[in-house]
Amino acid sequence: MNRPNKRRQTPEQVSELTTNRLSVYLRCLNELDAAAVETISSQALAEQFQLNAAQIRKDLAYFGEFGVRGVGYYVKDLRRHLRQILGLDQHLRVVIMGAGNLGMALADYPGFRQEGFEIAALFDAANEKIGHESRAGVPIYDIKELRRLARRERLDIAVIAVPAPQAQPVVDQVIQAGIKAILNFSPGSLKVPAEIKLKSVDLTVSLESLSFFLAQHEAPRA
């Protein structure tokens, strides 16, 4: 806590691995808060959720001094701070490009709403889908309507859930509509201008952590 050469990083320098960990900490704090836990030390937080206490302290130190000596962290306070740092207090509006299986699944994904994101619309080019809605009631619009909708309403994030060959043209349309942040579930790399934030999600990563477990723990196969 009082190392002399501790440097405070600016948000610019914070890596995505760090923000991902902040999200994980937030999920833990949500659980603790729901269980009416009021304070927790970095050590106890690490033990309960199988995290690294030193890493927790280091990650949080980027953003301020949240720990209180002899107490640890106040759960509600730290949760509020993390939501603020992650921009979750801004009620961001999300559109999903592609009303196929993945798009429809994402439109109704409970976690998004829970953390304060609003799924404003799905977009697709297929006539038979346009005008319908997801099970949770997210409307499906013609992709041609994207620019018009973006002009009328604030749209913060676009999720790309179209097949690989359509991904780049759809991303280009999203950027033309003025959306600055893109979450891509489509495989393959996409080109975006420097001022656009593109994050690609690779679901294989999760499967690989199980694969790692099986490789280390399972008996050799017959």
Added chain:
Amino acid sequence: MNRPNKRRQTPEQVSELTTNRLSVYLRCLNELDAAAVETISSQALAEQFQLNAAQIRKDLAYFGEFGVRGVGYYVKDLRRHLRQILGLDQHLRVVIMGAGNLGMALADYPGFRQEGFEIAALFDAANEKIGHESRAGVPIYDIKELRRLARRERLDIAVIAVPAPQAQPVVDQVIQAGIKAILNFSPGSLKVPAEIKLKSVDLTVSLESLSFFLAQHEAPRA
């Protein structure tokens, strides 16, 4: 590289955050290999893919000495080692529980196949789905058939893609069928015995890293 008190951790102690990073490194090495890059330093790897060079060296040091002084890493070698560490050389067989939007999307997710996972089957309880298959040809079986199929064929990992209320009973069936590793996309916590590896995926984490970016970079809203 030659700190005297460096400790080699056993795989038991390696955190999921570490294995997740190994997956990320593997993806980078795949790209480098595809681009015919033969060697790379941790520094260059970090710069090219916006990673942390010290973290790369530390993560890899858990598993052996892969770096060569004055050269860095041999891309093909390190890629092969990482695939081995992550168990990807074992051709694991995956079943997906739930043939709704998410299950169907995951069944055809290109990344799974690409890294050597085989999506063996989808399972659902809805009569109208049973007997059909996903676009990529993954057959949908009656969930009652899971135990019989698991007895006949090796099934390594079950992916849970059913609505929250069905998640626990489905997980119980998966465990009874002898599957040891579970990837859960359903919200809420699940109970599994200690010998079962359960990983829950929270797609909200990715959206939150964009939210963080917008909170730091966007002009204040009118």
